[in-house]
Amino acid sequence: MKILFLHGWHSKPGGRKPIYLREQGQEVVNPSLCPDSFESALATAQQALENSRPDIVVGSSRGGAVAMNLKNLDVPLVLMCPAWKHWGAAETVGSRTRILHSPNDEIIDFSESVALQRASGLPESALVAVGYEHRLADLESLQALMRACRELTSPPQR
Numbered sequence: 001m002k003i004l005f006l007h008g009w010h011s012k013p014g015g016r017k018p019i020y021l022r023e024q025g026q027e028v029v030n031p032s033l034c035p036d037s038f039e040s041a042l043a044t045a046q047q048a049l050e051n052s053r054p055d056i057v058v059g060s061s062r063g064g065a066v067a068m069n070l071k072n073l074d075v076p077l078v079l080m081c082p083a084w085k086h087w088g089a090a091e092t093v094g095s096r097t098r099i100l101h102s103p104n105d106e107i108i109d110f111s112e113s114v115a116l117q118r119a120s121g122l123p124e125s126a127l128v129a130v131g132y133e134h135r136l137a138d139l140e141s142l143q144a145l146m147r148a149c150r151e152l153t154s155p156p157q158r
Contacts, residue, residue, distance in 0.1 A: 001153050002027045004054035006045050006063030009035055009083070016137040017060060017080070017145065024146050029054060033066060038087045041066050049073070055153045058145065061108060061134065062087055076152035078145060080136050081108045084116055092120040098148040100141065102131035 003026050005018045018030045029052040034040035045066045049057065056076045059067030064082025067073075068090035076096035084090060086108075093099075093116065101113040110129070117127040128148065131141035 001056065001149065002029065002052060002054045003149060004045070004048055004052055004057045005030045006057065006059040006066050007033060008061035008063050011060065011063075016135075017058070017142065020142045021058075021146065021149075026146075026149070033063065038062075038066070042069055042088070046070055056149050058149065060136070065090070068093055078148045078152065079113075079116075080141075080145065081105050081134055082113065082116065083108050085112050092116070093122070094120075095122065096152055097122060097126060098152060099127045100130050100136060100144055100148065101127065102133055102136060102141075103129050104132050105134045107134040 003021055005028050007015060018028045021028050029048055031044050031048040033044055049070055054075055057067045058078045059082060060080040062083045064079040065084045065087040067077055068084050069088040077093055079099045081101050099113045099117055101110050103110045113127055128144055130144045131138055
């Protein structure tokens with residue numbers, strides 16, 4: 001599977017989450033997103049989406065807000081502690097979305113993901129409480145990320 005991974009605000013390409021995804025045998029496109037301009041970060045992500053044609057987009061924190069604001073997004077999304085209330089204009093996501101968030105997140109309140117899940121009309125199961133802090137870099141969170149990617153890109157079962 002090809003994954004477009006959009007990193008968080010103070011992160012950079014090549015972090016723990018994209019490395020883990022590569023270790024699981026996935027192809028990961030991980031562009032460098034401008035930390036100083038949301039519009040520049042969004043333009044970079046939009047170009048990466050169009051050029052790489054991924055099977056799924058993963059956005060972490062600010063990268064989640066970037067993912068939510070992509071145009072012509074016809075692939076599933078996995079949002080990790082998405083900072084959607086802090087950047088961009090998008091207020092909902094499509095039905096092929098999973099949200100992973102730690103109830104103990106010290107940066108983005110868990111209630112923001114609950115609000116996104118409800119505003120988007122997603123089932124409660126679309127919001128996965130996992131991890132012990134904002135980064136979601138622990139093994140349980142990384143395994144939940146991989147599981148969400150696989151579930152969202154698998155053909156529907158009849």
